Amino acid sequence: MQAIEVFDTNPSLIALGRLEPLSSFEPRPKLSVGLPGDMPVLTCPVAAVDADCFGMKNADVNFGFGTIQLRAGLVQSIRVQVHDVQIYWLADMADPEVWAAIDKWRQAKHAPVQFDVRGEPGEHGHSVFLKAGVPRGSYKNEQFRDMPAPPAESIWKGMVALADSGMLQQQAETDLEGIPLRRVFVNVLLTERFKPCVDESKLVEMPMHVKPVFRKGIIY
Template sequence: MQHASDTLFAFSELRLARHIGIANGLKGRLPSDLPILTSPTNAKTFKAIGTEHESTCFGFGKMAIDDLDILTLRLQLGGTQIYWLADVTDAEVWQALDKWLKRQVVPYAFEVVNGLGRSKTVAFGKAHISSEAPKTNLLRGRTSTNTLEEGWDKMIDLAASGIVQLQATTDIPRIPLSQVLVHILVTEQYKGSAQAKLVRRGTVLTTAASAGASGIH
């Protein structure tokens, strides 16, 4: 299945439940200070993803463009895989990872973007962290010679290249990928770059290139 769109990626943020209007519904189910991975999308894409999945998986990995290491977070819901690209040196990202590792769970929320450019949260879920999670410590403490602007431009280049979709492989045995979504994780230090250079867009569904064995990628 493949759908055409004017972009290969979308912007995403780490947000708290109260910031996306779901705090009351999650009372007692989620600590109020636990960051939620958001996935902005349109109604058509969300319908294709669905809300009920017997198999889910969350994993970590690393990609590189030129001399910049990029941390990848990926969630698989059935045949849909969602990537978040993040700056491996970003302290805000590591703070979120530490909180997720402590709870052994990663919360996520889909936000449907309407025609007015606003978002509405329509679905929330939690994924257990895979046994690969401790391997992320191999990336902890990395430094970069790139300025924030250079790092941002390189993440944009990677997200827009289609490479992430082409190299994606399933993390769930016997369930091939049918679509891959890519997000750039916009933390506080990158919000100025996101607002100045690109408008917020919806994600595109793309056909996965392969359905290989699970692993860090």
């Protein structure tokens, strides 16, 4: 399994999520019992200062998908809400690697997610593993599954710009009735399709820390 990484867009740092095979996790999380080794695990880097947002015992969880139209192309948002914390992954709607993962999650009726929490300087980090139930039946986004893929570089830049803009944090709405959002985190999903777009020299271990934005009395 690879290290926690972010993409330096100068000046901001963008958190990079990944799809990692469960077989790469050692030791395997207890919650992964019954899932095959090739099951894609959705990962998310978390700064040490945000570790308090990822205490998830007995928390309500929602897993879903959305559609975001950018000038560069159509983006699929994968969204997990754990109690009052919401996490986005932005993906190219036409990315076959993402759809292959969705197919496996739907077959298993669960999507494994791991939050990789960085330790404070001089301290070890830790991981929080989650097995979220996925929506049943057909998905609205499937109508776009076989659409022509936009140029990788242009859709990548569009997703990075969206993640850096703070718009999702400001406009996010809760997926759990009666539970207002406290924080929103946004990742760009780095799949094989986009690796040529990323300058390896700009990858660092520490994800960015986004200060809370106060809007209408709710902290996002």
